[in-house]
Amino acid sequence: MAAWIWVVPALPLAGVLINGLFGRRLGKGAVSVVGPGAVGAAFAVSLALFLDLVGRPTAARQLTQTLYSWLAAGDFEASVGFLVDPLSATLMLVVTGVGFLIHVYSVGYMHDEDRRGFARYFTYLNLFTFAMLLLVMADNFLLLFVGWEGVGLCSYLLIGFWFKDRDNATAGKKAFIVNRIGDFGFLLGIFLIFGTFGSVTFADVLPAAATVLAPGGDLAFWICLFLFVGAVGKSAQIPLYVWLPDAMAGPTPVSALIHAATMVTAGVYMVARSHALYDMAPEVLAIVAGIGAATALYAATIGLVQTDIKKVLAYSTISQLGYMFLAVGVAAYAAGIFHLVTHAFFKALLFLGAGSVIHALHGEQDLRRMGGLKSIMPVTYWTMLGATLAIAGIPPLAGFFSKDEILWRVWDAGHPVLWAIGFATAGLTALYMFRLFFLAFHGEFRGTPEQRQHAHESPPSMIVPLVVLGVLSVVGGWIGIPPAIGNLVGHLPNAFEGWLAPVFEGGHGAAVHGAEVHAVPPAEYALMAASVAVAALGILAARHLWLARPDLPQRIAARFQAPYALLANKYWIDELYDAAVVRPYNALSRFAWRVVDDGLIDGLLVGGTGALVQWQSRVASRWESGNVATYLTVFFGGAIAILVYYLFG
Amino acid sequence: MSEIGVGHYITLSAILFTIGAVGVLTRKNAIIVFMSIEIMLNAANLAFVTFATAIGDLGGMVMVLIVIAVAAAEAAVGLAIIVAMFRHRETVNVEAFNTMRG
Numbered sequence: 001m002a003a004w005i006w007v008v009p010a011l012p013l014a015g016v017l018i019n020g021l022f023g024r025r026l027g028k029g030a031v032s033v034v035g036p037g038a039v040g041a042a043f044a045v046s047l048a049l050f051l052d053l054v055g056r057p058t059a060a061r062q063l064t065q066t067l068y069s070w071l072a073a074g075d076f077e078a079s080v081g082f083l084v085d086p087l088s089a090t091l092m093l094v095v096t097g098v099g100f101l102i103h104v105y106s107v108g109y110m111h112d113e114d115r116r117g118f119a120r121y122f123t124y125l126n127l128f129t130f131a132m133l134l135l136v137m138a139d140n141f142l143l144l145f146v147g148w149e150g151v152g153l154c155s156y157l158l159i160g161f162w163f164k165d166r167d168n169a170t171a172g173k174k175a176f177i178v179n180r181i182g183d184f185g186f187l188l189g190i191f192l193i194f195g196t197f198g199s200v201t202f203a204d205v206l207p208a209a210a211t212v213l214a215p216g217g218d219l220a221f222w223i224c225l226f227l228f229v230g231a232v233g234k235s236a237q238i239p240l241y242v243w244l245p246d247a248m249a250g251p252t253p254v255s256a257l258i259h260a261a262t263m264v265t266a267g268v269y270m271v272a273r274s275h276a277l278y279d280m281a282p283e284v285l286a287i288v289a290g291i292g293a294a295t296a297l298y299a300a301t302i303g304l305v306q307t308d309i310k311k312v313l314a315y316s317t318i319s320q321l322g323y324m325f326l327a328v329g330v331a332a333y334a335a336g337i338f339h340l341v342t343h344a345f346f347k348a349l350l351f352l353g354a355g356s357v358i359h360a361l362h363g364e365q366d367l368r369r370m371g372g373l374k375s376i377m378p379v380t381y382w383t384m385l386g387a388t389l390a391i392a393g394i395p396p397l398a399g400f401f402s403k404d405e406i407l408w409r410v411w412d413a414g415h416p417v418l419w420a421i422g423f424a425t426a427g428l429t430a431l432y433m434f435r436l437f438f439l440a441f442h443g444e445f446r447g448t449p450e451q452r453q454h455a456h457e458s459p460p461s462m463i464v465p466l467v468v469l470g471v472l473s474v475v476g477g478w479i480g481i482p483p484a485i486g487n488l489v490g491h492l493p494n495a496f497e498g499w500l501a502p503v504f505e506g507g508h509g510a511a512v513h514g515a516e517v518h519a520v521p522p523a524e525y526a527l528m529a530a531s532v533a534v535a536a537l538g539i540l541a542a543r544h545l546w547l548a549r550p551d552l553p554q555r556i557a558a559r560f561q562a563p564y565a566l567l568a569n570k571y572w573i574d575e576l577y578d579a580a581v582v583r584p585y586n587a588l589s590r591f592a593w594r595v596v597d598d599g600l601i602d603g604l605l606v607g608g609t610g611a612l613v614q615w616q617s618r619v620a621s622r623w624e625s626g627n628v629a630t631y632l633t634v635f636f637g638g639a640i641a642i643l644v645y646y647l648f649g
Numbered sequence: 650m651s652e653i654g655v656g657h658y659i660t661l662s663a664i665l666f667t668i669g670a671v672g673v674l675t676r677k678n679a680i681i682v683f684m685s686i687e688i689m690l691n692a693a694n695l696a697f698v699t700f701a702t703a704i705g706d707l708g709g710m711v712m713v714l715i716v717i718a719v720a721a722a723e724a725a726v727g728l729a730i731i732v733a734m735f736r737h738r739e740t741v742n743v744e745a746f747n748t749m750r751g
Contacts, residue, residue, distance in 0.1 A: 626747025628682070629674055636670060 001052040004045060005065040005082045008092060009133040011042040015126035023119025031115075035122030036103035039129050043096035050089045058502055061086055064139060064203075071142070078200055083139035087503040090337065091136035091269055094344045098261045099129050101465035105352050106253040108461035109359060121161060125257070128154035132262050136269060140201040141190045144270065148186065148234065151263045152179045158258060159250040171249035178243040182233015186270075189226030193277075196223065202273070209276040220280035227274060228288055231267030235321045237295045242574055244318055248310040252355030255310060260317045260351050261344035268324040268340050272333040275504060279331065289329025289410075293421040296322030298571075300428040304435070305557075305567040308365050309354045312436045316391065317347055319425060323406055326422055332409035333504045334497040338480045339406055341496075342398035345476045346390040349469035350433075353384040356458040356466065357440055361451050367436060372445040377457045381441050383470035388437045390473040392430035393535040401477035404531055408482070408524050419527075426531050430538025438546040484520045484528065658699035665692035679731050679741040683724075690720050 015038030023031050053061045066081035084092070103125060110121050131150025138144040153176075160172030190200060196219055197205045197212060213220040231237070236244035247259045258264070271278060271288065278285055296319045303315035320343050327336035358365055360377055374381045390397035393404065403426060411419045445452050457463070479496045486492030545553050557564040566572075625631075665688055672685030694713045701709025735741050 624749065626749045628743045628746070632673055636674070 001049055002063040002065050002084075005049065005063060005084055005137070006067055008042050008045050008049070008096070009082075009130050009137065011038045011045070012126045012129040012133065014038060016123055016130060019119050019126060020123040023123060024116050026119070028115055028118045031119050031122050032107040035126055036100060036107065038126055039096055039100045039103050042129070042133070043093070043100050046089070046092040046096045049084055050093055053084065053086065053089055061502055066139075075198055076194065078140055078142040080143060081139040081201075082137040083202060084137065085503055086499050087269075087273065087337065088136050090341060090500070092133065094341055095129065095132045095136060095262050098344050098348050098469070099132075099257055101468055102253050102257040102261070102348060102352065103129075105256075105355070105462050105465040106251075108459045109253050109355055110251065111459075117161075121158075121251070124154055124157045124161070125254070128158070128258060128263070132266075135266055139203065140199075141193060141205070141274075142200045144273075145183075145186065145190060148230070148266060148270075149183065151258070151266065152176065152183070152234070155179075155247065155258050155263055158254040159247045161250055161254065165249075168249040171243075171246040175243040175247050178240050179233045182230045182240055185226045185228075185233070186230025189223055189230065192219070192223045192226060206274065206276040209280055213277070213280040215280050216282055217280070220277065221283055224274075224278050224281040224284035225287070227270065227277070228284060231271055231325075232291065233267075234270075235264050235267030235325070236318050237267070237291050237321065237325060238298060241295065241299065241318050242577060245311055245314045245570075248308070248314050252310065252351055252358060255314070256348045256351030256355065259314065260347040264317060264321060265324065265340045265344070268321065268328060268336050271325070271328045272337055272504075275328070275331070275333050278328075285329050285331060287329075288325050289415065289418055292322045292325025292327075292329050293418045293425075294322070295319065296326060296425045297421050297428070298322075300425045300432060301567055302570050303432040304428065305564065307367050309357065309367050309370070309436060309440065310351070310365055312367070312432060313347070313350055313354060316350075316429065316433065319429065320347065320391070323403060323422065323425070326410060326418060327406040330410050330413040330415060330418070332406065332413070334500045335402070335405040335409050337500060338496050339402035341479075342390070342402040342473075342476050345398055345469055346387040346473040349383060349387040349466065349473050350391065352462070352466055352469065353380050353387065354440075356380040356462055359458055359462070360455045361447060362454060364447060364451060367439040369447040369451075370440045370445070371443040371447075372441070373455065374441045376455045379457060379463050379466060383466040383473075384437060384441065386470045387473045388433045390477075391433050392539060393426055393531060394539075395532060396474075396477065398473050398475070398477035400532070401480050401482065404528055405480065405482055407531055408484075408527055411523070411527055423531060423534060427534035427538045430535040431542050434539050434542035435546050438542060442547055443550065482524075484524045487520060655699055655703050659696060662692045662696040662699065665689075665695065677742045677744055679734065679743050682743060683727055683731065687720060687724070690716060 015034055018026075018034050018038075019031055023034075026034070049063065053063070063084040064081060066079050069077060069079045071078045103122070106121065106125065110118055113121060128151060131147045131154055133147070135144055135147030135151060138147060156172045156176040159175050160169045163169045163172070193205055194200050197208055199205060209220075213223075233240045244259060244264065248255055250259070278288075299315045299318035299322060303312050303319065306312045306315060320339070324336045324339050324343070327333070327339060356377065357370065357373060357380060360373070360380075361370065364370065386397065390399040393400045395401075407419060407422050407426070410422055445455075458466075480494055481492050482494055486494065545556075569575075669685045669687075669689030669692060672688065673682050676682050676685065694716055697709040697713045697716070701707065701713075731741055734746060738745055
C-alpha cells in the first residue's frame, strides 16, 4: 500500500489542474463532479491506507514513501517524502472526509456563482486540500512548512474570494499578514532544529530529541517556543487570533473547511507531531497550556455577545482550539487530537448549518434578524441541534467525550486553575452556542417579510453533508470512550488513544495516559458530572435568557454597560493592535518611503548624481562660448605658455 | 648705420606676427580676421627665408613655397566659407556666429 501514498495528495492536485485550466470551458456541471470527486477519491485512498495500517501489528503501523530528493546542499537534505502513521492517517481521513462533504455542500452553496467564479472556487478549494494533505503527510519539517504556507495562501485566496468588496480583500490580507508573523517563528524553529540535529526529517529529529536535547534546557525551550509561535498564528491563539473572526468574510463552506475543521487545527497537529521535542521543554508546555486556557475562556466571552452568526462560530472555534492547546500543553496529545477530530465534525456542521441559514435568508448573517426557522428548515434545525449539543458537551455526543477527556487530563496533570478555566469555558460554550441556536431557530422571525417568504430549506447537495456530519457529531466521540465509561459497559478500551499510542509513546505523556484500562479514580466521575452539569446549566440559562425572557439580555446589557461594551468591542484588541502595531508600522513604512526611498535614495543618491553631472556639464559648457576670438585667445595663451615653459622652464 | 642682419628680419617678422595676432583677436569683421591670419603666415614665411639664407639651407625656402600654396588653398576655402556665412546671416561679424555655444 505504501506505493499508493502519493496518490492521496495527487488527486486534489489533479483537480486543481483540471478546474484551474479548463474549468471555465467545462462548465459548472463538470467542475462540480471533478472538484468534490477528486477529494472523494483521495478519501477512498486514505481509507484504504488507514485500513492497511489497522491490519498491521501496532509497532509496524508506519508507511513511508520518498518521491524524490527536493533540496540537497552540503549537509542539508530535504526530500518530498510522506509519512503515514496513525496520527497522519487520522488527519488525512478528517481532511479528505470532512473536506469531501464540504466540497459537496459547496456545489449547492455556490450555485449562484457564474462559471468563472465557480471554477475558481473549486480550484482554490482543491488546492487547499492538496496543501493540507501535504502538511499532515509530510515526513519532514520543511515539507510540512510548504503545506503550512500553502494552506495559508489558500486561506487568503478564499477569504478574499469575493474580492470586489474591499472589506473581504482586507480581511484576506489581515489573515495572511498575521499568519506570516507566526510563520516567521516557525521558520526560526526549523532553522534551530536543523542547526541542532543536522536534519529536518521527523525520523532523524524526533527519536533523537531525548538524547540531543537536555530536558528543560535552553535549546529545547527556544526550538519549542518558536514552533509554538507558528502554531499560535495558524491556530488563532492569543495574541495572534485577530485574523480568524475577520476571515469569516469568505464563503461559509470555506469557513467550515479552512477556518474550523482543518487548517486552524494545523498548529495542534504540529505540536502533537513534534511532541518528542515538547516533552523536553516543560516550560514551553506550560506556556502552551496557559495560552490555550486563556484563549478558550477569552474567546468564549467575546462569542457571548456577537450578533453575526458566523462571528459567534469564529470565536467558538478560537475557544475550542484553546481547548486543544490546553490538552497538548499538559502532554495529553491524544486528547488534543481527539478534540481536533470531533471538533472538525461538529464545528464543520455548525458552519454548514449556519451557511444553510444564510443561504435561505439570502445573505442575512445577523442573529437579531433571524428566529423561528425551526419549522422552515427542519433538517438544518435538527442537525444544528445535534452539533450544538455536541459542542456544549452533552453526553453521549462527540464533544462530551473529547472535552471531558481534556478536562480530566488537565486535572490529572495537577493544574486545578487551568481546569477551572476550562470548566468555566465549558459552561460559557453551552451558553453562547444555545444563544445562537435559540436566536436563529426559535421564537418569532425578526427579518423582513420578503426574507420570510423566500426562506426555504436548502437543496439536497447541502442537506446530505449536514446529515452525514450530524451523524458523525453524535457518534464520532465513541471512538474515544474513556475507561471511566468503558469500564461500566464492559471493559471497552479507549480505541482512539490506543490507536495513537505508537506515535505518542516515548514521551512521558504516553506513560501516564496509555490506553490500558486502569483503575478509575472517583474524581474522574465527579469531574464528569460537574462538566455535564455546567453545560446543562449553560443551556438552561440560554433558554431562560433568549427564549423565555427575550427582554432580559438587553436589560442586563444596559445594567452592565461597561463590561458589555468591553465584550461587544472584543476587548478593543483590534483597536489596540491598530494603535500599537499597525499605525507605528505604517508610520515607519511611510518614513521609509518618503524619507529613505524618496528622499535619500531617489532624491540624494539618484537625483544627486544626476544633478552633479548636470552642474558639471553646465560649468564645462561655459567654455563653449561660440566666440572665435575667445577660442583664439585661449589658443594663443596656451601657445605662449608652452613657449615660455620651453624657454625658461 | 650697420648692415641689415638676421636680427632686423626676425624683428620685422615678430612685429608682423604680433600685428596679425592682435588683429585676429580684436577685430570683428571676418574678412579682416582672415587678412590678419595671412599676415601671421607671411611673418612666419619671412622668418623661414631669413634663417634659410643665414644657414644656407634650401629647406626653409621649400617650406615657404608650401606655406604659400597652402595659404592660397586656405584663402579659397576661407573666403567661400565667409561668403556662405554672409548669405546665411547677412553679416560677417564673427561674434554673430556663436550658435554652437554651450
